[in-house]
Amino acid sequence: MKLTCALNFTTMKSISTRMKNQFDIILVLPYPFSDHPSFPEGLLASALRADGFRVGVLDALHWQDPHEFTLLGRPELFFAIVSGPVDSVIMNYTPTLKRRREDLYQTDGNAFFPDSPRTAASRVRPDRCVITLANQIRKAWKDVLIIAGGMETSQRLFAHYDFLRQRIRRSILLDARLDLAVVGMGEIQICAAAQAIADKKNLREFKIPGTAVVRSNRPDGSDYELLPALEEIESDPSLLLSAYKKQTRADALGRGVLQRNNDRWIVCQPRAIYTPKILDGIYNREYKRSQHKNRSISPALAMNLFSITSHRGCMGRCAFCAVCRQQGGNVISRSPESIIREVEHMSRHPRWRGVISDVGGATAEMYGMDAHVRDFRPPYLGLLRMVRRHPLVRKVFVASGVRHDLMLKFPELLEEIMLHHSGRFLRVAPEHIHDDVLKYMGKPRFSLFREFCSLFGDINRRLKRRVELAAYVIVGHPGEEAKHVKDMAPMLRNLGVDQIDAQIFTPAPGLLSTALLVSGTDDQGTAIPVCRDPRELDRRKNSLYT
Template sequence: MESQFIPTTPEEVRRRGWKNLDVILISGDSYIDSPLIGSAVIARVLEKDGYKVGIIAQPDIHGPADITRLGEPNLFWGVTGGSVDSMVANYNASRRKRHKDDYTPGGENNRRPDRAVITYCNLIRRYFKDSAPILLGGIEASLRRVPHYDYWSDSIRRSILFDARADYLLYGMADQSVLDFAECMDKGADPSGLRGLCFISKEPPSDSQNYEQLPPYESVVADPYTFARMFQTFYQNNDPLTAKGLYQLHGDRYLVHNPPAPYATQAELDAVYELPYQRAQHPYYEQQGPVKALETIRFSINSHHGCYGECNFCAIAVHEGRTVRWRSQDSIMDEAEALADLPDFKGYIFDVGGPTANMYGYECGLKLEKGACSDKRCIYPIVCPGLKPDHSQHLELLRKLRHIPGVKKVFVGSGLRYDLILADQKHGEEYLKELTEHHVSGQLKVAPEHSQDKVLNKMGKPGHAALLEFKERFDHLSRKAGLRQYLTYYLIAAHPGCSEADMRKLKDFASHELHISPEQVQIFTPLPSTYSALMYYTEMDPFTGEKLFVEKDMGKKEKQKRILTEKKPR
């Protein structure tokens, strides 16, 4: 029986009876046909709507063999750097080359080029001189759609549309807006009015009342304060219910940034996850070696999109959005039953979650009606009373999942916000009890990031009191259930505002309060289009304008990490 992967070879195209393709997607990841892989989702969504789609994964950039093997698409090329920004995938926080890549066959980091989106666009232009339009998407394009601080060149780079010389960019999740774009291309219509779209224009938008002008790129590069002002305007215009469009001069041309596309409805989300994913690596690439990412995502379930955490160092707010949208329980149950039917399923679902696992099933009613607040956040510095955390739906879902025939264990592998559990007066204790007894695989991930209030303030994270209360409850419930299990803490060194003295205090806190010698410690990486990257570049607090200590010496960053991880001599 022929596999039903999206075609990646000419033979597969011919077997389907097609002479050519409507859309060809280029990805920095190996082709894993999974609902947790963006290029696979976009391909399946387009396929469902009747478009002939092909995927070329990790093409060789040194010659024409890969990029030309499927010919030229009728409608457009879709280019993504993959599931991770290519510079993050290729370099660690010390700017050293990573040797491993979980999305590359064999695990060796030798197939994803630096600045993959730009490189792949250049590759297309080299071998297809008058090509079909090039559309950018995925997290690398989404986070670099406006001028942004780039840590690896230590500079403000212009919108990736200009550097890639692409025609259009769809930002955010784009699983619905890509259909609108494809329809425009199919009908020969102008897509420039589509929400969620960015493009380059010789003129500013004619509908100036619904657009706000950003300072010119040249002004942003020249002055950190202007860059900070630009970023604030950009960040505040990311909610589909309230956002204006944006436009900005780059030289003598304009970047036009249309307002965000509407968030997918629950029915639309469910439909995306019902598509016929093979939940495997395409055989063409599998013969080159397995991908490590598949070990986890093959038996994991994505329950929702978005996050209202808005941590300053995290890119989710400007990519997935600050409003949480969740799938129906029936849709998730159907997916779990499909996993249980797979021949190599051993009874373990490794994760049911999203950016943060326990944000499933509840949102602020005011936000759903009027959009995210411009003057406050949902859970920082405290959990907003308007949010009303309610873990009952996630609790009910987990109970249903663990009773599916063939399922032995359902783990919650995504991180948790413990402050939300503590704030849920009705169901928080019951949720934590069942989580502790049934859904922890020995270790439960939490991300306090630090212990010192002045650093946590710059991160947009809660104080350490909530962590200690949660730890006490978790340890008590684990002992009561007769289980030896622990909390795993993610911590960050060298975030803006953090000094060596702060790391020593964190070391003492970890030793005396958490009773651990930390191992899960990362040196802070300034991700494009995040508040923390803005702090790193400008060396000021964007909310107060105050000067901020930022450690930029690489050796001293490493020292901050060592302060936390070095074992004390006995």
């Protein structure tokens, strides 16, 4: 059953006067909609439209008022909550639980509604936005179907630690009363769900890869990895480590995951499979690279206006990073032809000046590493040269992260990036200087960063324009003691690091590092140092700048 496309990004007021032209799916966002392939809402709306579904958008609503969720009427199929690329609690609070005033995805970066007090109730993006938005939709429409996806949904799918409340919470599927959760990148899943609902299929019984549902009984079969139950984790939070390992094993084996939450079961199907051909189709659709309302664009869109996603996934598997959980641990790369086609699409934008702010992914140089790299030169080097030499392009920057350990294998690529694709700084992420901490982070040993700094310095001396080196580091990660931070700044500066960008470890839900913090042990049960004192964490960070 194909449904007629009627996606038209106009103002809510003008749309609401045409209620007879009802929408099949209404996307609900806690920030302004961006029709851009670097933003999940742009990708999802485009995928649904390509499959013939009519899509409406409710964005940056005054979510305290249930009437706001009735402006476009009732969708024919379902509401879809798109929480965005960052968990709302992580977005709204610092690691030391101070309320953030800025939200780069909002108009002018202002986290609060205009002329409102700086309180949690006045945020454009509410805390635990999936739960809040879903409950408000339920108030407006009693029996409508609700699907949610995004980083917040994926990370909070099973029993998890919430650092704002500092306790274990149950699955977001239960608290938000979702009919379906989309796990990971969601274009395939949301289109499959839309077609299944249009065909009157039961979502709880219809197994869509990369989705999860709540069931009252445990499903039959042995194709699932069983996690410790919610009640077990509440009694012994160290079981979060076991849960993480089991999820990782399920991902590697292509299996589903089960967890009992009181008298109900969270049932997650195996990860959806994306291929280079699918990515080419997703990214080669036309995107307006704008926000659909008459307003200034958000800082996040401004930064990414002319950026290109060359691949998804990351082989790094850093313990504190959610990319691997969201996009997968295997790299999936677009074809060079697809990327050049996107350059040509961008060139028709009214703001185009021939400058591309980034070509990359979670880690830029992993492009083309879908399988073992057999060529002496990495595929990313050839891609950069192809894009840079295109007649429509004046300059290409690499703003995505680069891994210093991989750069040691490809010095020609490093020199090319420094010569042609760097601004003032090249930014790398050693994250720490002590191997005792790096092993818990899942990062390479520090001796490799020393080697990288030596290589970087050798190349720099040959260049006419010197490139400065900026290093990202994390303080307060499980396994760290105060003494580990004391000599960090002097050591990095002695290696030639010009700028240190430090952040305090944030215990995001669903990650290995968070499980280490909560348990206070490693995965073998050995006690490790952890710091939960906000003042001590601030002191460690500030010591790097004095």
